[in-house]
Amino acid sequence: MAKTRIQKIEDIESQMAQMKHDRDRLIAEQKAADRKARDHRVCQRGGYIESVLPEVITFTFEQFKEFIRKTLTTEFAKRELAKIAVQSAEPSEANAPIAVKPVAQGVDANGAVAVSPEKK
Numbered sequence: 001m002a003k004t005r006i007q008k009i010e011d012i013e014s015q016m017a018q019m020k021h022d023r024d025r026l027i028a029e030q031k032a033a034d035r036k037a038r039d040h041r042v043c044q045r046g047g048y049i050e051s052v053l054p055e056v057i058t059f060t061f062e063q064f065k066e067f068i069r070k071t072l073t074t075e076f077a078k079r080e081l082a083k084i085a086v087q088s089a090e091p092s093e094a095n096a097p098i099a100v101k102p103v104a105q106g107v108d109a110n111g112a113v114a115v116s117p118e119k120k
Helices: 005-052 054-058 061-072 075-087
Strands: none
Touching: 005 054, 061 075
């Protein structure tokens, strides 16, 4: 038995809803992976600072911020940072932005399903 147009539209809408769900799940997984990578990077770098300058372990957060601000905003620090930035001009994959595109025609960038009215 052949499907009616309405049944075909319902099937397509069901497929689109499943694709949207899959897209949302993949985006959530990527965000979780990005957070995990950032957390690891922050802990690794903070741990390195504490290993090189163990005195900062006893600092309050405000004291630590002030120390970092005073030491990293000097002209010497800015020149060194610029040198290193030039050496690593290519962005790493971990920091590259992720482009998210609609998965199917009729799905907008927010994942909303747009169904055009059936022509008679």
